[in-house]
Amino acid sequence: MxxxxxxxxxxxxxxxxxxxxxxxxxxxxxxxxxxxxxxxxxxxxxxxxxxxxxxxxxxxxxxxSEATLQDERDWELHNRASGILIGVTMLIGLSMLPALYVLDAGSYIEITGTVSGVIFTLSALFLLYGVCLGIAKRRI
The missing domain is CATH 1.20.58 (Methane Monooxygenase Hydroxylase; Chain G, domain 1)
Incomplete structure (x- = not known):
């Protein structure tokens, strides 16, 4: 071979x-x-x-490549950045989304198509993260 x-x-x-x-x-x-x-x-x-x-x-x-193009420093940086991204997105989502739905139900604001798209995208991101985390856990 x-x-x-x-x-x-x-x-x-x-x-x-x-x-x-x-x-x-x-x-x-x-x-x-x-x-x-x-x-x-x-x-x-x-x-x-x-x-x-x-x-x-x-x-x-x-x-x-036989050369070391990525090492543990790169993986550690990647893991930290991914954790920060998910944490910040979760903090913003959990602090704002329930309030938006309550204000929409009270007719104070209207959740537009754009906002619904953002909510859908963030939800899909978290679901995909959960699936990837499950795959990573099974492989370790």
Whole structure:
């Protein structure tokens, strides 16, 4: 069986990060340029190609390279950032959503489609987090 690690030979941690962030940055610029130039479809295609390419490199390069592209510091930082994101979102959601529903029921405010979309998105985020946490627990 062939060793696929030679594909990423010579890839350093700095080149890896520069490549992933560079492609992602170009993808975002392509999306913005498409918006500014009224070429929404072309901008979207550029963005999607760049995002999938950067994501693919971010996932596959550490598996295919002999160099250490990610270590425990990266995982610790990722875990801390994820925990802070979920905690802040939970704090804002739990402190505001019940009040919004009570005010809506009393006809003081109206929950618009946009607000309903945000509530749905946050709910989906927490459900997905719970599923991912369950998968992670089973794998450990």
């Amino acid at each position: 062939a060793d696929h690690r030679i594909i990423a030979a010579g890839l350093t941690r700095q080149k890896y990060r520069g490549l992933v962030y560079g492609i992602a940055g170009l993808a975002i610029l392509g999306l913005l340029a498409g918006f500014v130039l009224d070429q929404h479809f072309a901008g979207t295609i550029i963005y999607l190609l760049g995002a999938w390419t950067a994501g693919g490199i971010a996932v596959l390069a550490p598996m295919l």
